[in-house]
Amino acid sequence: MTLLTLGKQAKIASYSLSQASTRLKNELLMAMAEAIEAKTDLILQANQQDLTHAVDNGIDDTMLDRLRLTVERIQAMSDGIRQVASLADPIGEVDKMWKNEDNLTIGKRRVPLGVIGIIYESRPNVTTDAAALCFKTGNAVILRGGKEAFYSNQLLVTILQEVLTESPLSAHSIQFVSDTSRETARELMQLNQYLDVLIPRGGANLIKTVLATATVPVIETGTGNCHIYVDKAAQLEMARDIVVNAKCQRPSVCNSAETLLVHETIAAEFLPLVAAGLAPFNVELRGDEQTRRYLPEAILANEEDWGTEFLDFILAIKIVGSTDEAILHINTYNTKHSEAIISDNYFDTQKFLDHVDAAAVYVNASTRFTDGFAFGFGAEIGISTQKLHARGPMGLHELTSTKYIIYGDGQIRR
Amino acid sequence: MTLLTLGKQAKIASYSLSQASTRLKNELLMAMAEAIEAKTDLILQANQQDLTHAVDNGIDDTMLDRLRLTVERIQAMSDGIRQVASLADPIGEVDKMWKNEDNLTIGKRRVPLGVIGIIYESRPNVTTDAAALCFKTGNAVILRGGKEAFYSNQLLVTILQEVLTESPLSAHSIQFVSDTSRETARELMQLNQYLDVLIPRGGANLIKTVLATATVPVIETGTGNCHIYVDKAAQLEMARDIVVNAKCQRPSVCNSAETLLVHETIAAEFLPLVAAGLAPFNVELRGDEQTRRYLPEAILANEEDWGTEFLDFILAIKIVGSTDEAILHINTYNTKHSEAIISDNYFDTQKFLDHVDAAAVYVNASTRFTDGFAFGFGAEIGISTQKLHARGPMGLHELTSTKYIIYGDGQIRR
The missing domain is CATH 3.40.605.10 (Aldehyde Dehydrogenase; Chain A, domain 1)
Structure with a gap:
């Protein structure tokens, strides 16, 4: 035939x-x-x-x-x-x-x-x-x-x-x-x-x-190099739970997170907290120079890591100086799938929603929700990027x- | 640059x-x-x-x-x-x-x-x-x-x-x-x-x-091999006006008509009527064998004519035995742009609307209306087919x- x-x-x-x-x-x-x-x-x-x-x-x-x-x-x-x-x-x-x-x-x-x-x-x-x-x-x-x-x-x-x-x-x-x-x-x-x-x-x-x-x-459809940006005004325990969920609940799927961006003012406090949350899942951490000051166990990340959809227990981590820098990083490396900001600040969350170029942009929630069932469509043929x-x-x-x-x-x- | x-x-x-x-x-x-x-x-x-x-x-x-x-x-x-x-x-x-x-x-x-x-x-x-x-x-x-x-x-x-x-x-x-x-x-x-x-x-x-x-x-965008089907239950003078408008008002555009399909029961009465309406515009008629019985001046149409967007004062004409035959002809040769049925019959118009595969399907109106301004959008970047x-x-x-x-x-x- x-x-x-x-x-x-x-x-x-x-x-x-x-x-x-x-x-x-x-x-x-x-x-x-x-x-x-x-x-x-x-x-x-x-x-x-x-x-x-x-x-x-x-x-x-x-x-x-x-x-x-x-x-x-x-x-x-x-x-x-x-x-x-x-x-x-x-x-x-x-x-x-x-x-x-x-x-x-x-x-x-x-x-x-x-x-x-x-x-x-x-x-x-x-x-x-x-x-x-x-x-x-x-x-x-x-x-x-x-x-x-x-x-x-x-x-x-x-x-x-x-x-x-x-x-x-x-x-x-x-x-x-x-x-x-x-x-x-x-x-x-x-x-x-x-x-x-x-x-x-x-x-x-x-x-x-x-x-x-x-x-x-x-x-x-489908390719998802998704980011979680933890802003300086984030609730750190909520941020930790969201990062652990987005990375570890089902790392092989497209809406799982691949890169964590952390505002420099909270890095010293947040990075050990999130590392402890990720430890039970044996997540391999790949951080930039600054990250490794707080997490010496992290491997040094290279340029390729920012653009990779690991689909595995691997997380790239980068320290940023502002929400603008986080947005620029995301718009440079993402696959336009799902991105999240964790913040209590009204203006930073609005800016993130407006400027990040992706199919789904989240405030204070895990990227794992991007699918037809979670959205309430009752079915899904795929996720268009x-x-x-x-x-x-x-x-x-x-x-x-x-x-x-x-x-x-x-x-x-x- | x-x-x-x-x-x-x-x-x-x-x-x-x-x-x-x-x-x-x-x-x-x-x-x-x-x-x-x-x-x-x-x-x-x-x-x-x-x-x-x-x-x-x-x-x-x-x-x-x-x-x-x-x-x-x-x-x-x-x-x-x-x-x-x-x-x-x-x-x-x-x-x-x-x-x-x-x-x-x-x-x-x-x-x-x-x-x-x-x-x-x-x-x-x-x-x-x-x-x-x-x-x-x-x-x-x-x-x-x-x-x-x-x-x-x-x-x-x-x-x-x-x-x-x-x-x-x-x-x-x-x-x-x-x-x-x-x-x-x-x-x-x-x-x-x-x-x-x-x-x-x-x-x-x-x-x-x-x-x-x-x-x-x-x-x-744009290519339009559009048809007007004049059903046996058509008001013939309205049908004539619509055909003349769809063919002659601006023949160089994509929503002008290229082929006329006529139900056999009204062909003897309608074809001379429409030919008289088209005559002032010197429209070249290309008909099938049956059409030429009623319009001896028409050139014999060939297979290629059914599939051609003339964009000129040329009209292909074919006699059909039913609305089903008209729909089959249209779905075989059209470019999915604009199609019209002229009929007073409820069931034939509904069937035409349901079964014809095109961006715009008309009942009792000229195909020339397919554009963003006529539809009331206030603007148009083109017509998607x-x-x-x-x-x-x-x-x-x-x-x-x-x-x-x-x-x-x-x-x-x-």
Whole structure:
């Protein structure tokens, strides 16, 4: 099956899917959730095939854990699909409607994007998550997962398609690229004829490759070199708790913190306090010269450390002389994801909110909150770090476009 | 001056411009309008240089007319800038604000995109239009006009920069690429380090080149292969007036109609009626076999005609058996711009609105209304024919992005 065929099938499927009622889409999502549960044993078998291959190929434990499915994880996939079914459907919403000078009634109606491509790595739960979100928003989807999860992903898509086969909608609404070669990935990134948008989900290398290769419009997601700036007017224990949370609660995710900026007036008091908080997690500290005066155990940070998303128990630390210097450092090195200031000072917090260039800017809270669930969207397809179309956590609404519908009674242009 | 330098200057300028008050931006826009008026004679002289070169290079009359400035056209440019000043500023608007489960206050604030590149062709008025719209929305702009209008564009930008030089904002907020070579255009299209978005304004060839070359995010604009479908339940005289308006009022623009689809039951009556309406404009008719039974003067249309944006007094005509067939034809050949159905039938009009895939879908009105002014936006930077970020006429709002601002009191993620 060539990608051109998959693309054409997806485009055709997208026309009927775009017109499907919310009730039908929700009923089918519930049936998909049930089918996944009912086939738990088969899914575990397919996943075992992937795990065996992975072990043979000497894949590391972190990767292996991402790849592994369990009864609980499969249950979470089904629950996720049911959760998407329970959300309000944005398709058909008219954001606003007005009469223009010519007495035309103009409405801005939410419509699906059309055909969405998703390129992702080793977690098989992305398959059902992405499929459910695209389906709910009336978009056909072409899924291209990593080769490590091939058997798991293929079976999951087959189960979803079986539900569609017995429905009025096309099984091509959800498709899977079974060729996991790099050539096929490149072809997908350039399938302009059929793809309306491509969303990569994965590590920095995947995102970089997609941005360099794709000619299809891309929504850039995920890379997060996030900072916590502890101002001179910070409550130090609150600041410590936030830094420990942002660094250690789940260091492998994009909204965890990578660099700590500390105002010089509080450095002597705060640095030992935060170091003590981080110690139980064995966090490696990489500080500038000044930091090492207060924390001799810190390794000397180099230029590269300021620009690195460690995704690990490593924290870069820099002393700054002012909020302005903190803002300048952040705008120079960040990936426009999530940034936080800890301060009791009104003017410094306002300045930070105004001047820091990022998808999410926090005052007195952990950067870990940047996701669709924590924001209350009920779902998430990823976190956009670009400025076009969507910025920050993307829920159902961000998977839609608009169409102007215009009602006239014979108007012509003068 | 290299593009990297222009880009870096623009990025730096964009930081202060993004924080400028609406009052300051409006005062400077009013001063720019005044400066343009005051320098009318100089602008006419520079334009004369362009016109002389153009005549020497044997440029055709249509191009020459686009290039030509007059006192009235320069006045229109100033009026345009004042009009932009009078519009509401979207920057700083908070679209919505809510408390999440953790009691974080989350707001979605409108912010500028950052640095916008505009690549355009021979009309010098695009220079002041685009500069004013980007400036009002807090975006730095890099303008790259066609070589035909070089002297006019360069002087216009110099006049705008002189106003900025005497202000608290940077003159680099509005910059001009003075090297009009193709290599520089390509460099601009790949200036990912500094450009947040690139908007091409011009003909189909320019758009095609930009889409094929750019690695920067692009907003595709303008190409319009628009259709009018006259249903069997149409009021024929209204239909005639709309077809004549959509084809002839200004055939060179993207929202003019290129193909007429006519339901077979009314073809015998409607085709002679519409042909009589088009006759005073000497419209060349290109019909399918069936059309030529009723209009023997029509040339036989070929496959290519259905997909062509003529931008001229040429109309392709096809007879269809149903609204479904009309929709299928449109979705096969259109450029997703503007489409119209003329009908008194409730169900056919609803079906057309739902199923036609385009930025603007009309019932009983001319496609010529698709623009920011007719829609009531008060301004327009172009008409997007893509589905990401913006679709249809783009006003000030479409030149913005968003930033989540989050107020906490020590929240950490559990």
